Amino acid sequence: MKKPKGKKPGLPSREDVLAFIAEHPGQSGKREIARAFGLKGAAKIALKKLLKELTDDGVLVRHRKRLTKRGELPSVTVLTVHELSSDGDLVALPQQWDEDDLGDPPRVLVLDSKRPNAPKPGLGDRILARITEPPEPDAGFAYAARPMKLLEKKNPPVLGIFRAMPGGGRIIPVSKKQDEIVVDAIGAGKAKDGDLVEVEITKAGRHGLKRGRVKETLGNMDNEKAVSMIAIHAHEIPHVFPSEVLAAADAATEADWSRREDWRHIPFVTIDPADAKDHDDALYAEADPSSDNDGGFVLYVAIADVSYYVRPGSLLDKEALHRGNSVYFPDRVVPMLPERISNDLCSLKEGVDRPAMALRIILDKSGRKKSHSFHRVMIKSAAKLAYPEAQAAIDGDPSERSAPLLETVLKPLWACYDAMKKARDAREPLDLDLPERKILLKPDGTVDRVIVPDRLDAHRLVEECMIQANVAAAETLEKQRTPLVYRIHDTPSLQKLEALREFLTSIDLSFSKSGNLRPSHFNHILQRVAETEHADLVNQVILRSQSQAEYNPENIGHFGLNLRRYAHFTSPIRRYADLIVHRALVRALSLGAGELPSDAEATLKTVSEQISGTERRAMAAERDTIDRLISAFMADQIGASFTGRIAGVTSAGLFVKLSETGADGFVPISTLGDDYFIYDEASQSLIGERTSKGHRLGDNVEVRLIEAAPMAGALRFELLSEGVKRSQIDAKRSIRNARRRRGSRLADKGNRRNGRSQRKRS
Incomplete structure (x- = not known):
């Protein structure tokens, strides 16, 4: 630390000391001040006296060996995460603050830590943080802070079913990992028996049940939407739009024609699920009239122009980023954008003028792209078709709506798809065959049946057109040197x-x-x-x-699709990543309002991590809801037998997926019989040490349902099938390999423990 310029050795004044501390917040102790002013010997004793006077007068505050001006935070301090800002950022307050003397505590913006494994605090948590300057001095924050250590994790609210009892009640948590909670009459509030409630823990001792109070009643479990509400609250998915966001959406008006081309003469069609409420992509194809592209096609892809309505930094934009994506449940959709935007102004409705970001692609007869161009346009969809309806028309059974479009629109689209299939086959993307089950609900919200929808060429056609558009978007932005968010997929580890x-x-x-x-x-x-x-x-x-696909501003390609560059462009109504790409295209091609800000590149890494996280959150919530619905569907079938397949093998037991419903349940290893079973990781099997009979991943089995816990989405089975007899040689080899791997893991664990001990000693 350098001596202040122009200062000769000598005792500094009170003003000099205070100025130095203000210029070096959190770094100023007696030693640093003495070094800065060149003080030695008796002068250091005089400085000590001066600092004591300033402390006694209340001008300075001592934090261990560091001094700060009264009312300022030290460089490292304890904070409590207090609230979320309007931008969705965490805001903290200092834990120690004398409001009577100093007034309201300073609001501290909690930044992401620069360390990869740093703690990620949440509301109510206590953290040890390093204080720094806020990124934007006029944003209403006195300081910013980067977390160093999570000191205390606040108990999150527990979601459960309220069961009324004399004098209060008990909460049966939806998670089987949590114990029941007792609430008294006051803590129960207005909750009624069977209500789904959110409970705050008020007392948790070492012995006995925890005590709590009902924080919020979310509705009765007989309500058709209660099951998805469990997932929404358990995964903290924002599902209620703030009033100011809804007001901003309601105030939006129809898009103007500024810098738009008129493509309303092109008979686009939307092809979506039959129950779709929003339509964000429309297609049209025709034979290329150019003489140098014999047998080729011109493909038009129009995507809803969300960037026109959702401008960077607006209330709509901040809420969309906070949500990250829409979340789809069997009984509802939690949208990324309010319905005024997603289902109305941005939905490519049949027969209605709608703004779009459009793409014109020239393909040769082998389906390879020759060129492409992006346009900001106005379109008018000729028809809204469902996947089965479009497929039926091609298969010779057109509906009243699809019949007029068969020759002029649908057949050219399918001919274009036949060409694109050739290019796809030559590219050889990963071609997994994984049928997806769909839950159909009754009017009361309970499960009617589980089906596997047919996989149609209509689905594949739309997917291939979207892939072409996504590749073209990434290529254009790279060529224009415009920052973007890629959809990347790494090679397997x-x-x-x-x-x-x-x-x-x-x-x-x-x-x-x-x-x-x-x-x-x-x-x-x-x-x-x-x-x-x-x-x-x-x-x-x-x-x-x-590997798991994710969003990232740095490109490594998409392994599964076997593409060098790929960006999500085709669903800006339901994915924030696509909205970023739209804005980037508007900026790169000077297409008008709603462009990506010039300083956006600095935040793309953080935004990519956030929306990758919201995507994983949505997937987990959707999966949990399906598990709970199927578990409730099977709750009255205790004791019934089912056929299935072993879908997972662990040292604790077997996971079985039922053939008819796709329901997953667990068979504990302790129930498999009187043999001693050893887990062989290589062959994914449990092998009986005495009988050599085993159960392997993929085996067809028969099971009996023993327990169903609908709120936890869990099923427990008893295995009725006997294990498959393995040869003595194979069984012994698997057992030997399993023991060797276990021994190797134990040795590695011991080596790591010894290494830590040696580092501590050194």
């Missing part, structure tokens, strides 16, 4: 590949270790097992071996 290789060996399939890994290597395995008993199993195992 070496650890997952080795686990896959060991599993495939157990069913007599090989997977080469050499060469540059491509999706086609997995496809060759899938082709070998197609139409065999292992087909479903191998598809699932290969899926588990893949």
